[in-house]
Amino acid sequence: MSHGFETLAIHAGQDPEARTGAVIPPIYQTSTYAQDAVGAPRQGYEYSRSGNPTRDALQECLAALEGGRVGLAFASGLAAEDTLLRAVCRPGDHVVIPDDAYGGTYRLFARVAERWGLTYSPAKVSDVDAVRAAIRPDTKIVWVETPTNPLLGIADIATLAAVAHDVGALLVVDNTFASPYLQQPLAHGADVVVHSTTKYVGGHSDVVGGALVVADTALGDELRYHQNAMGAINGPFDAWLTLRGIKTLGVRMDRHCDNAERIAAFLDGHAKVAQVIYPGLPSHPGHEVAAKQMRRFGGMISFRAAGGEEHAVQICNRARLFVLAESLGGVESLIEHPGRMTHASAAGSPLEVPGDLVRLSVGIETVDDLLADLEQALG
Numbered sequence: 001m002s003h004g005f006e007t008l009a010i011h012a013g014q015d016p017e018a019r020t021g022a023v024i025p026p027i028y029q030t031s032t033y034a035q036d037a038v039g040a041p042r043q044g045y046e047y048s049r050s051g052n053p054t055r056d057a058l059q060e061c062l063a064a065l066e067g068g069r070v071g072l073a074f075a076s077g078l079a080a081e082d083t084l085l086r087a088v089c090r091p092g093d094h095v096v097i098p099d100d101a102y103g104g105t106y107r108l109f110a111r112v113a114e115r116w117g118l119t120y121s122p123a124k125v126s127d128v129d130a131v132r133a134a135i136r137p138d139t140k141i142v143w144v145e146t147p148t149n150p151l152l153g154i155a156d157i158a159t160l161a162a163v164a165h166d167v168g169a170l171l172v173v174d175n176t177f178a179s180p181y182l183q184q185p186l187a188h189g190a191d192v193v194v195h196s197t198t199k200y201v202g203g204h205s206d207v208v209g210g211a212l213v214v215a216d217t218a219l220g221d222e223l224r225y226h227q228n229a230m231g232a233i234n235g236p237f238d239a240w241l242t243l244r245g246i247k248t249l250g251v252r253m254d255r256h257c258d259n260a261e262r263i264a265a266f267l268d269g270h271a272k273v274a275q276v277i278y279p280g281l282p283s284h285p286g287h288e289v290a291a292k293q294m295r296r297f298g299g300m301i302s303f304r305a306a307g308g309e310e311h312a313v314q315i316c317n318r319a320r321l322f323v324l325a326e327s328l329g330g331v332e333s334l335i336e337h338p339g340r341m342t343h344a345s346a347a348g349s350p351l352e353v354p355g356d357l358v359r360l361s362v363g364i365e366t367v368d369d370l371l372a373d374l375e376q377a378l379g
Helices: 005-011 053-066 077-088 103-113 128-134 157-166 217-230 236-246 249-268 287-293 308-318 367-378
Strands: 035-037 070-074 094-098 119-123 139-145 170-174 192-195 210-214 273-277 300-305 334-336 357-361
Touching: 005 053, 005 249, 053 070, 053 210, 053 236, 070 077, 070 217, 077 103, 077 139, 077 192, 077 210, 077 217, 094 103, 103 119, 119 128, 128 157, 139 157, 157 170, 210 217, 249 273, 249 300, 249 367, 300 308, 308 334, 308 357, 308 367
Parallel strands: 094 119, 094 139, 139 170, 170 192
Antiparallel strands: 070 210, 192 210, 273 300, 300 357, 334 357
């Protein structure tokens, strides 16, 4: 029997605990497990790096929400990305990445993986021809974010999956900005979905985590092996917090989207704003593609300040209800200056972001209060 998203978010991997009937999965705060005999661990559990029931509940739920067969949870989104790269790639391989990728992802490629022998080429993921031109004979992964961070570019997942598969490469989709509620890349042909579960999946700015979800069980087994061998797993309490956040993902995302749509429309008509970047606006070049592959358009908005970089910084500093902070996807609204904060590591590179850019993570507060805060912050 198939179930809807909200039902899976509450029940997948989360049957009542067998011994007591507890309706919430317990926090199995243990490092090791008693074995019934040498070579006979109970239900396969022997050491919590290799397996933990709380983490397993989270992993099963993540796989269900993304429509995958294998879900794996990690200590952070970057830990998930690093494990994926070292499981799939070898020194000498090549990856196509977004030309406005998340700063931490860029740093992983430019400062860590490149030293290991992995090369990369940035490409505009909203331009299929640009992605195709960046592919080389040694390309193993086409890596996309959609929407991208922070310029909210939209990649056509199904088209890029075909482009990647034509050359024997995998399509990896960072689905952090959309969440599995708004977009399920595996259904459009992607091979791997990446999440920073710190963001919308956890949703309360109280836990750091990451995830990989795949449809192919053989690839899932390879990733699971590396998850254990590299060891960047999340602890049971972190897994429990993330699982708790997932239960309200659907209702939270609906409010994030409601508020973001109102705010995008407000900013779009404001004299102090030069450009609003939001996939839900018909003026966004990726609007039609986003409408095709997303349920709604998300809670992230970027805009360019009419007064330039210093004006953008002033807007961030003047905000009161919008908290000046990095990260995104929590119930509270955040504001930041990507060029000097989340994407500072990309300064001077092809991924450098405009200095006049402001990024909003729109929370679930009363939207009129958020609009009033932005009005005073714009000056």
